[in-house]
Amino acid sequence: MSIENLPQELIEHIISFVCLTQIPQCSTVACNWVYPSQRHLFRHLFIRISPASGILSALSRLFTASPHLALHVRSVMVIDETEMGRTPAPDLLFTAACVLKHLKALREIELAFRGASWGPTPMFEDMVLKPIQRLPELSNIVVSGVSDLEGLHDISALVAQSSCSRLGLTFVKLREHQRRQDVQPCSEEQTMSNITHLALLLPHASPGTYSTYFDGRAFPNLATIQFNLVDFCQLVTIRTILASDDFPTLETFICHISCPMYPPSTTGHPHPLFSLSKFRNIIFTMSESYAAEWGLVKRFIGWWADVFAIHSADNRTATIQLTIPLAGLPLLSSTKAGDDIPDYRRDGRLKEEAEDWRRLDGVLTSPAFVRLQEVKLRLIDCEKESPRCGEVEERVRIVLPKVRDRGLLRL
Missing domain, CATH: 1.20.1280 (Monooxygenase)
Structure with a gap:
């Protein structure tokens, strides 16, 4: 052929x-x-807008001459270094509007403002925000690097009346007030009823403002909340947000961990815990960068066991998914392919290394988890075709025997 x-x-x-x-x-x-x-x-576009950049003009000419190319674009990331949303820039805004009108198949857009205060001009709203709202297939909007928001409902102009169902906020800072009463409440016009998935990456400087000024009533139909954890101290903020009664429709909790966890003996205080009893689906994932940090993975397994241990007896949890590096399994790095899999009941080393796993195993099979239907364990860098795949599966069954015996374990 x-x-x-x-x-x-x-x-x-x-x-x-x-x-x-x-x-x-x-x-x-x-x-x-x-x-x-x-x-x-043309599937993914990365656009950096600077005062000397002519990228928008070039794209406008290209898509005008060849509109079929714009139909290939599925995601766009825009880094704005001109503050065009807050300053009069009619030529730049007009060009941006010309580009947006061609992206009829766009599904994801990320707007990065590099720490600028949020205060879009009426011209910016008319020529950029409204065209974004009219994109027929747009499902995910990510806003990053914005500061001085009165509340999350301030960005409702970006997602209201759009087809977007997922909203991501990365390093978006809320305005700090002297008193909680000074915060303007979310009005009915500012609610984002179309958003069902909210992803938050809290800023380093003032994550506590989210627990103080976060108004969950802006998302009346929110089903999934996701936290991208880059600082373990932010767990205190997450605990406060989750304790709110402003999320009546929440079903799924997702937490992606990409920060180190130090032992309590080092930090001087225990790791923060929070109840996840209200969630039907719970997903914890660890960064692939921890593939060589066996001790760190072990501490996270122990922390997960502590989190699940405070589940209330009337919890709704039906599925739990845990994603860890392959090296997180006890003794995996110290055995070779073909070696017999040691049993922690007879092997002292494995008994010590599997302690947190066995504690997690006991918690997930306790009477509090009568509604639990599935525990899915995903191992990063573990291919099904790998010669050690069988050994890995056997190791998982050894460290989670009760979960396995109940038929809950999925790999």
Whole structure:
């Protein structure tokens, strides 16, 4: 079969392995390689807007001359270094509006404002925010680097009346007030009823303002709340937010951990705990960067056991998913392929290293978890085709015997 007659699916698969800078060369292979090459090349756009940049003008001319290219764009990240949202810049705003009107298949957009205060001008709202709202397939908006928000409802102009159901806030700072009573409440017009998934990455400087001024009533239909943890002290803020009664429809809790956890003996105080009893689905994930930090993974397993231990007897939890590096399994790095899997009941080393695992095993099979239907354990860097896959599965069954015996364990 000649290269011109390859199936389109195979061409797509081949191009997916090609470096981005070499994809334009793929379009010269044959006529039927042009479309998949363009699709991969324009799928994700990264736009940095600076005073000397002409990127928006170039994109506007390109999409006007070849509108089919804009239909390939699925996600856009915009870094604004001009503060065009707060300063009069009619030419720049008009060009941005021209680009946005072509992105009819856009699904995700991230707006990074590099710490600027939020205060969009009426022109910015008319020429940028409203066109974003009219994008028919937009489902995810991420706002980062914004400061001085009165409350999260301040950004309702960005997502209101849109098809967006997911909102991400990264290093977005709320305005600090002298008194809680000084915070303007969320009005009915400012509610974001279309948002069902909220992802928060709390700022380092003042994460406590979220626990003080966070108004969950801005999200009346929120089903999933996600925290991207970069500082373990932010758990205190998360605990306060979750204790609020402003989230009547919450079903899923997601926490992605990418920060170190130090022993209580080092920090001088115990690790913060919070109840997750209200959630039907609970997902904890650890960063892949901890693949070589076995002791750190062990501490997180122990902390998860402590968190689940304070579950109330009337909790709603049905599914739990835990994602950890493969090296987090006890003694995995000290045994070789083909070695017998030691049993922690007879092996002293494994008994010590599996202590937190066995505590987690006991908690998840306690009477408080009568509604629990599945415990899914995902191991990073563990391929099913790996020669050690069978040993890994056996190791998991050893450290979680009660969960396994109840038929809850899924790998």
